[in-house]
Structures are given as structure tokens and as C-alpha cells.
Amino acid sequence: MADKTRLIVEGGDPAADPKAFRRALGSFPTGVSIITTPGLDAPAGVTANSFASVSLDPPLVLWSIAHTSRSHAAFRQSAHFAINILADDQVGVSQAFASASYDKFSLVDWHRGGTGSPLIDNALAYFDCVCEARHEGGDHTIMIGRVIEFGRSEGSPLAFSQGRYGITLDHPEVAAKARDRKFEEPGLDELPFLSLIAKAHYKEDADLEERRSAAGYTQVGSKVLAGLYQSAPLTADELARRMYLDRREVDDSLNEFLADGHVAIFDGHRFALTESGKQRRRQMIEYLSRYQAQSARSCDFGQRAEQLKNITVYSACEESWRLVRRQI
Ligand SMILES: Cc1cc2nc3c(=O)[nH]c(=O)nc-3n(C[C@H](O)[C@H](O)[C@H](O)COP(=O)(O)O)c2cc1C
Incomplete structure (x- = not known):
């Protein structure tokens, strides 16, 4: 079930419009990883969102690298690679490894894992792998790795969707349901304006996106x-x-x-x-x-007063947090 009907805006034979095909693939949101390998002479690494888990027993993962990538030879020749899952404050790391720089590793802090593959400091998780198999898949090589060691930290992942970096948030409807349930329990309270702001942002953003593409x-x-x-x-x-x-x-x-x-x-x-x-x-x-302007006009006065109140309360909280942090 969906709230609205969506029209197909582009499609057909992928060969006829590869860019449109890429845009359609980008509708599937992913995380962002940096895949590294010790290399023969020097470490190599690329930003990749083709990472996927394959099997729990044995522990297998996969990702794919473009033949045109300058690091392709290093990954083809090396017996090991490591997958570093980026956190939401690591956009800069993603950009460094997606760039044409010849000295990517001087731009970030890292250390070597057990197999010798570089592990990026402060990543959300890592999987240190032995390369189990390689398969050719069109213009990419699919790399399958057996995880020898992994690590996970607390935090939120960096997301990537429709060609843009993003963060993950609870869906406003899910958050609202959770909030309602909490309110039913006596003594438990929550700040409702946070989810109201999230809901307002979500709705405005979706409306704007629809109009912008139209x-x-x-x-x-x-x-x-x-x-x-x-x-x-x-x-x-x-x-x-x-x-x-x-x-x-x-x-x-x-x-x-x-x-x-x-x-x-x-x-x-x-x-x-x-x-x-x-x-x-x-x-x-x-x-x-x-x-x-139109969106502000179409909002009724009661709603606007409520929004304004929420934003004021929220800003006041932000300000007091800033003061508290300064004192700490
Ligand atoms: C979010 C994101 C995901 C990417 N995913 C992949 C991927 O899965 N496979 C790939 O070969 N390139 C991917 N790229 C592109 C490479 O990171 C980019 O081409 C990089 O320059 C390759 O480095 P190299 O040419 O030094 O090897 C991705 C880029 C970004 C920004």
C-alpha cells in the first residue's frame, strides 16, 4: 500500500539511456564503505556502496570494483581486503577515497588490521577479509571475501541515496507511533516537538522534490x-x-x-x-x-503558531545545550 500514485518518469532499455539506468539504481539507498587492500607496493582504497553481506556461515561478503578504477589491479593481485563502514560524520573520508588523489591515505587516520589491510580510524564497523573468489560481471569485478575478523562501534551510518549523502532517521510515522505508545504509559514522557519538526521537514522535503522534478x-x-x-x-x-x-x-x-x-x-x-x-x-x-511563499500561505494560522512554538522551544533547548557544553 502507498499513500500516492507514482508515475514512471523514465525507463526502458538500459543501453538506450545508461544515465537514467544509473539514476534508477540510485533509488536503492545504501551505506558507504571504504574498501582497502595492502597492495603490492602501497595500500590502495576506494569508496564503494556495492558492499553486501552474502552468508553467515561461512561469513562471506561481496562488493564490486569497476575495471576503470585505478585501484583495480591492486585489488586483483592482493589476497586480502578490508571493508570499512563509514559513520555519518565521515563524508570527508568518502570524498577522499572517491577522488582521483594519488595519496588518499595521507588524508585520513588509519592503522593496519590483522591481514595487513588498512583500517580507517573511527569507522562504524570493519570486516577484515581474505579474498575468497573473484567473478567478472560486465564492466566490474565482483570480489567475495571471507571475514577473518570484524569490529563494530556505536554510532549512526553514513547513507547514500539518489546520488547524495544522507543520514538515517526513524520514519516520522514510526517515531509518532512509538511516541503515542510511550504516552500511554504513565510517568513516561518525551519531547514531542522533535518528531513534529521531523515530520514537517519530511513532508516539506517530499513536496518540494515532487514539484522540483515536475x-x-x-x-x-x-x-x-x-x-x-x-x-x-x-x-x-x-x-x-x-x-x-x-x-x-x-x-x-x-x-x-x-x-x-x-x-x-x-x-x-x-x-x-x-x-x-x-x-x-x-x-x-x-x-x-x-x-x-506558497507553502507558507497554504498553512493555516493555528498550524503555523504551533510550528513556531515548537521551533522556539527547540531553539531554546539547543541554546541551553550549547551553554551547558561550554561550561563543561
Ligand atoms: C558513494 C560512492 C559509492 C561508490 N561505489 C563504488 C563501487 O561500489 N565500486 C566502484 O568501483 N566504484 C565506486 N565508486 C567510485 C569510486 O570510489 C571512484 O571511482 C574512485 O575514484 C576510484 O578510485 P581509484 O580510481 O583511485 O581506484 C563510488 C563512489 C561513491 C562516491
Whole structure:
């Protein structure tokens, strides 16, 4: 059962539109991992979201690496690899290992695990593996690992969905149900404004996303325009880092904007908005402002007063926490 009917906006033969195919695959949210290997001369590592568990007994996991990855040879030759599951405060680590840098390991703190594979400090979990099998799967090699040792810390995972980094939160409906149950128990109380704010954000975000795509703007496209609007010409890597986007999505989006004439290339590898690109960005800002004004108007006074009260109480709590933390 779903609350609303969803139309198919793109689809068909994957070969006819590989970018659309990638976007459809991106509808499946994942975590983010850094896969490392001791390598022959120096350690190698890549950001990967193709990680999946395979078997509990024996303990097997898998992931896949693109043939085009510069680290492909290192992973093909090495008998070991380690999977590091990133926490929600490690976007920078993900970006470092998804970049074209030749010195990724100097950008993060790490130590060696039992098999010699690098383990990233403060990751949420790690699986130190012996490579059990490799299978060719189209333009990727699938690596199957037998877990020799694992570790888990407390914390929240970094998430990745529709080409963007995210965090995991309880679904507002689930949170509301849990809250209602708690209220039924005498003596147990909770701060309802937190889930109200989450619910309001969730609804607004879903509405905005629907309207934005109906108006022909994708989230990644909007961010690419915003990133280039705010700065001097950027490389694709710089843009991906600045806007917290997947480099591959940035490449797709830049190619589309180049074809439309909204983006131009400088020095062979830097991108900037053309006049029509700037115009498109301004149109988008106007569109968002109109949406915001309309959304505020459609909200009735009682609801707005309630929202305002919740936000005020929430801000007051935040402020007192800040003071408490400062005193500690
Ligand atoms: C969130 C995210 C997930 C990724 N998942 C994979 C993956 O599963 N397999 C892969 O080969 N590349 C994946 N990539 C791309 C690589 O991290 C990227 O191409 C990296 O530059 C490869 O490094 P290398 O060329 O130095 O080997 C992912 C990138 C991001 C940002």
C-alpha cells in the first residue's frame, strides 16, 4: 500500500539511456564503505556502496570494483581486503577515497588490521577479509571475501541515496507511533516537538522534490548549478567535494549542462556557468522562493503558531545545550 500514485518518469532499455539506468539504481539507498587492500607496493582504497553481506556461515561478503578504477589491479593481485563502514560524520573520508588523489591515505587516520589491510580510524564497523573468489560481471569485478575478523562501534551510518549523502532517521510515522505508545504509559514522557519538526521537514522535503522534478530540475543538477554559481571555475572533483555529490553523478550532470550550453569548459578541465546557466540558476531560485511563499500561505494560522512554538522551544533547548557544553 502507498499513500500516492507514482508515475514512471523514465525507463526502458538500459543501453538506450545508461544515465537514467544509473539514476534508477540510485533509488536503492545504501551505506558507504571504504574498501582497502595492502597492495603490492602501497595500500590502495576506494569508496564503494556495492558492499553486501552474502552468508553467515561461512561469513562471506561481496562488493564490486569497476575495471576503470585505478585501484583495480591492486585489488586483483592482493589476497586480502578490508571493508570499512563509514559513520555519518565521515563524508570527508568518502570524498577522499572517491577522488582521483594519488595519496588518499595521507588524508585520513588509519592503522593496519590483522591481514595487513588498512583500517580507517573511527569507522562504524570493519570486516577484515581474505579474498575468497573473484567473478567478472560486465564492466566490474565482483570480489567475495571471507571475514577473518570484524569490529563494530556505536554510532549512526553514513547513507547514500539518489546520488547524495544522507543520514538515517526513524520514519516520522514510526517515531509518532512509538511516541503515542510511550504516552500511554504513565510517568513516561518525551519531547514531542522533535518528531513534529521531523515530520514537517519530511513532508516539506517530499513536496518540494515532487514539484522540483515536475519543473525539470533534478537534485544533483540543482546542486551542480548552485556550486558553479557561487564560485570561480571548478574541476569536477572540486565540485563533487564542495557540494557533497558523487563524482560520477557530477560528470553526468556536467555533460548534460555542456550539451545544453549552460556550462563551459576552461583550461580543458575547469567548469563554469555560461550566461544561460546563470539564468537557469536564477530561475530555479525564483521557483524555490515562490514555492516557499506558497507553502507558507497554504498553512493555516493555528498550524503555523504551533510550528513556531515548537521551533522556539527547540531553539531554546539547543541554546541551553550549547551553554551547558561550554561550561563543561
Ligand atoms: C558513494 C560512492 C559509492 C561508490 N561505489 C563504488 C563501487 O561500489 N565500486 C566502484 O568501483 N566504484 C565506486 N565508486 C567510485 C569510486 O570510489 C571512484 O571511482 C574512485 O575514484 C576510484 O578510485 P581509484 O580510481 O583511485 O581506484 C563510488 C563512489 C561513491 C562516491
